[in-house]
């Protein structure tokens with residue numbers, strides 16, 4: 001690829017006690033692409049994206065955004081740099097409302113006197129935007145935007161987390177299994193949304209175990225195995241069974257994919 | 261639907277059904293529910309209703325048992341006056357409990373601050389406003405110490421505040437020499453310290469500035485918790501700290517702020533307590549600590565954090581006051597007041613557990 005990657009990682013290492021979650025992992029994301037990350041359970045995919053999004057601190061290795069080395073000390077800093085993440089655990093506050101959750105940490109204040117001097121929140125604005133973002137996702141089976149997230153179904157919660165990331169990401173959006181709990185229709189919406197986001201020029205990292213989804217939307221597929229990047233393949237050149245074979249170690253990846 | 265993928269890629273066949281499918285919003289036949297189920301759901305959505313119902317019931321019952329005196333506006337305003345300090349401590353306690361913590365040091369830090377104010381203004385002759393200001397700063401520092409130990413040293417709040425409770429109490433005895441500062445001495449040098457003991461009459465009721473202060477503190481906290489971003493963060497941190505951190509909240513900073521604000525509220529309570537007692541007494545309010553926790557728990561704030569309304573503890577404090585006052589007017593021995601409050605606390609926690617098990 002001729003352009004420079006927007007986000008790169010080199011030699012990431014992360015230990016959890018004696019478990020090596022990341023073992024010299026590399027990562028490249030190019031502008032405007034959908035990069036799928038696949039791998040067995042426990043391969044280290046979530047750990048990789050947590051290192052990128054500031055949720056954990058790798059023991060070793062280097063991460064660069066737009067060529068500049070970055071050291072996010074918290075997810076907030078990654079977010080301020082434009083990297084928005086849907087975590088596998090969703091990271092929602094169950095007792096707070098949908099609107100509160102979507103705007104957590106970036107609440108909108110009223111514009112006038114009350115907002116300036118008493119820091120009053122603009123609830124109407126936040127609820128309106130939250131409703132818009134959810135309807136974009138076709139999640140209007142949610143009737144009440146001020147209902148607590150814990151009263152939603154698992155798939156609806158996932159929808160809220162995806163909508164939040166899509167609404168606020170400005171540089172990179174990372175989604176850790178965003179469709180795992182979603183129904184057929186809702187999964188389709190999320191895939192459409194992912195493609196929408198790409199058409200706006202924003203790159204997306206999609207972690208998924210769903211091979212048809214991965215092969216449908218991904219421009220490149222990063223295969224993660226035993227804590228490191230095994231290879232990167234083009235979905236047009238390989239079949240799903242090839243990908244699964246690489247992922248599980250049943251088949252050696254081709255040399256040119258290793259170099260990628 | 262957009263087809264951004266390559267030629268060979270695209271929707272899967274089984275998804276064709278989607279187009280013809282019913283796009284309407286899911287509607288569920290509401291299955292038969294028992295009265296108990298409904299009640300559980302209602303209380304889950306309105307957790308403050310429990311204490312309100314209990315308060316109204318207890319007023320009714322004690323009004324019946326203790327006779328007409330109980331209902332007098334004067335007696336009811338007296339109840340408010342009696343619970344004003346417990347109420348203020350409960351407000352501070354609520355903030356900490358909302359973050360899934362507990363602050364056992366609220367009572368001790370309040371008494372310590374009142375001793376500091378008294379020493380500075382009465383014994384050392386500093387101007388009263390300065391003494392009060394220094395007291396406020398000390399209260400905030402005491403809270404910040406708790407917050408620091410909880411977040412940076414990562415100790416459980418129960419242990420931290422159990423420790424600082426004793427530390428503050430020892431400091432208090434050291435600074436005061438275990439001696440009270442007498443009412444006359446305060447009147448002579450710094451009457452401002454007793455300002456919250458003054459009162460206004462409205463009809464038959466008599467409200468001390470202290471009881472008005474208690475209501476004001478709750479009103480301000482209600483606003484902050486419900487109408488500002490910081491308040492939402494306090495709930496989020498108590499609800500699920502890790503999720504809050506991942507969604508971009510500086511959870512440790514929020515926690516330290518919560519303990520610091522709680523310390524400040526205790527310091528304001530310290531000023532009010534001098535007016536309430538009429539003197540600075542290092543041995544006073546020994547039982548206020550646990551009563552404040554009782555008020556919070558009865559008020560429907562979950563000990564597990566993140567749930568409950570700040571209005572609840574105000575009602576909870578009033579319930580404690582109504583029980584004490586009603587039992588006293590009915591001529592019941594004081595030990596049964598303690599007995600009743602103990603049961604009330606346990607029942608309140610049991611109720612909280614039950615409400616939280618509601619099926620979504």
Ligand SMILES: Nc1ncnc2c1ncn2[C@@H]1O[C@H](COP(=O)(O)OP(=O)(O)OP(=O)(O)O)[C@@H](O)[C@H]1O
Pocket residue numbers: 016019020021039040041042043044045046047048088
């Ligand atoms: N907080 C943690 N503490 C200890 N070990 C952890 C922790 N998080 C991850 N690990 C370990 O690190 C390894 C990689 O985990 P990770 O969650 O990154 O896998 P994954 O590829 O996302 O798997 P999955 O497909 O199941 O989501 C696993 O062996 C896991 O047990």
Ligand SMILES: [Mg+2]
Pocket residue numbers: 045046047088176
């Ligand atoms: Mg994972």
